Amino acid sequence: MRKLGLAILVILVAVAFVTAGPTDSFAQQKKKIEKFGEDKRIKEWANKKWETSNKKFNLRMSDPWGGLNFHDISIHFADTVRACSGGRLDIKVFPTGAIVPAMEIFEATSKGTLDVFHSWPGYWKGRNEAFVAYASVPFGLDVEGYNIWYYERGGKEMFDELYGRYNLKPFFAGNVGQELGLHSNKRATRIEDFKGMKIRTPGWYMDILTLLGASVTPLPGSEIYLALERGVIDAAEFSSPAANVPSGFHEITKYVIEPGVHQPSCQFDVVFNLAKWKELPEDLQQIVETAAKETQLWAWAWQENLNIEALKIIGASTEYVKMDDAAILEFAKVSFKYLDEVAAKHPDAKKVLDSQELFKKDFAQWRDLRSRLAPWPREEVLKGRLLQ
DSSP states (O other): OHHHHHHHHHHHHHHHHHHHOSOHHHHHHHOOOOOOOOOHHHHHHTTOOOOOOSOOEEEEEEOSOTTSTTHHHHHHHHHHHHHHTTTSEEEEEOOTTSSSOGGGHHHHHHHTSSSEEEEOGGGGTTTOGGGGGGTOOTTOOOHHHHHHHHHHSSHHHHHHHHHHTTTEEEEEEEEOOSOOOEEESSOOOSGGGGTTOEEEOOHHHHHHHHHTTOEEEOOOGGGHHHHHHHTSOSEEOOSOHHHHGGGTGGGSOSEEEEOOTTOSOOEEEEEEEHHHHHHSOHHHHHHHHHHHHHHHHHHHHHHHHHHHHHHHHHHTTSEEEEOOHHHHHHHHHHHHHHHHHHHHHOHHHHHHHHHHHHHHHHHHHHHHHTTTOOOOOHHHHHTTOOOO
16 A cells, blocks of 8 residues: 555656646746847838839939049949939039038038038047047947947937037048058068157057057148158058059058057948938938938948959058057057047047947847957968967
8 A cells, every 4th residue: 555655656746746837947948939129111111101202312422532443432422322312312422612612511511512421520629629530539449340330239319429520420431440540661570660660540549559669740641742752751551452552652661660550440331411401301301311322332232342353452562461469469559548538538439439449249149259260262271370
């Protein structure tokens, strides 16, 4: 009887376990995630009624690019808008200076003399220090980082708010990747080599190089060649390899000092007069936004592909040299200290820089986990080259 009772007890316990089902923790482990993440726009547009009209809009646009191939980015954007709108929105791109001087496009668009401009946000540093953070930050965001941060991490909303103070509506529209380092007549690989060098650069990098002991001047782009040729300056940074080639800096310098620590990427924007923007029907506004995103993607691929041939042209008469790791680390230390000082003095800049730094921290694990799979040519990989 005792054995029979024990057997019955075991059966009852087993039945109770099956009836009750798995434990909560076990259920959680087995729970299937049906969907992870969502596109918020799907809900916003689910029952949206899009209406079009025959009304046409003609806007005037300019940029500061002069003969640089970046002017093609302005035209590309305007052409995309015209094509996608079936000609209902025609943005005519005027040559630099045809309506107002290059550096007056911000003010002219704010007041309505121009309707649209294309630019590098860092040009507007004198209006608000925060504009530089949307253009390029030493040891800051690369192309991938800017895209994720702007479209998915609140960067767009902050950008809208900043430009909105000046009666303007902005969009990211073209990132051309990391800039070339310094065209130089002095070889510099160690941090000590930069002390006393006469260098042309603008913006935050100008202040950082000054802290490192260089003598820095923010010469306009049109004056760089002559200054290098006459020895007024020892070195200069300007833009990407493809943008630098027509300027001919490689013809009168001995070295290119890499990497371009001052600009891990170079971000452009397209900016509308806010009143003109609000006049556009909703469907045309969406076409503009989509065209800006298409331009953002295309400009990067276009410019980086051009850099392949540009580097061959520059390298035919110029030696590429790389700063040693200790120099790059010292550049980073001084840059971060300087950026902290900028943030302490300028709340708007602090807000943007803090947001970008938080993104870098949040993204760091994924960047680390995937880091040993850089797409080098197979011969390089087989020799053991793994890191970017």
